[in-house]
Amino acid sequence: MSETNLASESYFHLHLVSDSTGETLISVGRAAAAQYSSARPIEHIYPLVRNQKQLDRVLVDIEAQPGIVLYTLTDRELRDRLKTYCTRNSIPVLSVLAPVVRLFQAYLGGEPTPRVGGQHQLDGEYFRRIDAMNFTVTHDDGQHTEGLEGADVVLLGISRSSKTPTSIYLANRGIKTANIPLVPNVPVPPGLYELKHPLVVGLVASAQRVVEIRRNRLLGLNALQGDESYIDEDAVAQEVAHSRQLCARAGWPVIDVTRRSIEETAAAIIGLLQEHRRRISEEFSS
Known part of the structure; x- marks a missing residue:
C-alpha cells in the first residue's frame, strides 16, 4: 500500500459481541465495512459472551476504544445492559438479527424460541x-x-x-x-x-x-x-x-x-x- 493511500485511509473500531461463535456478526460486519473503501475496521470479536462477568470485560474494551457495536445476544438481561450502556455513551449499537427475526415473526406468527447458537446444532x-x-x-x-x-x-x-x-x-x-x-x-x-x-x-x-x-x-x-x-x-x-x-x-x-x-x-x-x-x-x- 502506498504512503498516499495510508494517509487517506481512516480506521474505526468494530465490536462484535456474540453468545455463540460470532460467525454471523463477522460476516455481516465485514460485508458492511467493505462498502467503505476509505475506512477500515479494527475488529474486536467477543464470542461466547453468556454471563455478566464476560460482558463486563466487553464493556471495558468498548469504553477504552469506542466504535460501532454489533451483537447477537439471546439473554434479555445481557442485551438490555449492552444497549443501555451504548445508548448512555452515544455509541452506535445494533442487534443484527432483530430486524430479521421481526420479519419472520410477522410472517410466521407466534413468538420465536430463543436458542443460543441455534444454527450450530448437531443435526x-x-x-x-x-x-x-x-x-x-x-x-x-x-x-x-x-x-x-x-x-x-x-x-x-x-x-x-x-x-x-x-x-x-x-x-x-x-x-x-x-x-x-x-x-x-x-x-x-x-x-x-x-x-x-x-x-x-x-x-x-x-x-x-x-x-x-x-x-x-x-x-x-x-x-x-x-x-x-x-x-x-x-x-x-x-x-x-x-x-x-x-x-x-x-x-x-x-x-x-x-x-x-x-x-x-x-x-x-x-x-x-x-x-x-x-x-x-x-x-x-x-
Whole structure:
C-alpha cells in the first residue's frame, strides 16, 4: 500500500459481541465495512459472551476504544445492559438479527424460541457437512480417483488455481468435492469423461496471476531454484489454454477465478450445481 493511500485511509473500531461463535456478526460486519473503501475496521470479536462477568470485560474494551457495536445476544438481561450502556455513551449499537427475526415473526406468527447458537446444532445437516469434508480431504489433489462418481462436484485446474480452498469451502456447505490437478503432459484420469453424477468444473486464471501466486509460494518455501517453466508466464499461459481446451472438448463449464474470491467462485459453482441437478432430475423423470 502506498504512503498516499495510508494517509487517506481512516480506521474505526468494530465490536462484535456474540453468545455463540460470532460467525454471523463477522460476516455481516465485514460485508458492511467493505462498502467503505476509505475506512477500515479494527475488529474486536467477543464470542461466547453468556454471563455478566464476560460482558463486563466487553464493556471495558468498548469504553477504552469506542466504535460501532454489533451483537447477537439471546439473554434479555445481557442485551438490555449492552444497549443501555451504548445508548448512555452515544455509541452506535445494533442487534443484527432483530430486524430479521421481526420479519419472520410477522410472517410466521407466534413468538420465536430463543436458542443460543441455534444454527450450530448437531443435526443431520451438520453430519452431512462432516461427511462432505471427509470426502473432500480424501479426494484432494487427484487422490482416490476411483471414487469420483461419489462426488457432487469435481474441480479441474492447473497448479495454484484455487482448487483446494474452493473444495474445502464447498465441503463446508455440505457439497462433496474432489479436485484434480492438470499437469503438462500428464493425462487426466480416464474415468473422468464417463462420470454421470458429479458436476465437473474447470478453474482457470490469468497466467500473470498464476505466476504471481506460484512465485510467492516458492519464496515461502525458499525453493525458487528448480523448474523455471513453473513460473514462466508463457509456459503458464500454455497450461491455461490447454485446460480451457480440455474443458471445451468435454463440454465442462469453466470459471475464471482471476478476480474472484473463494466465496464468489463457490457461489458460481453452487449455481451451476443446482442447474446440473435440475437437468439430471428432468432427464430421469422424462
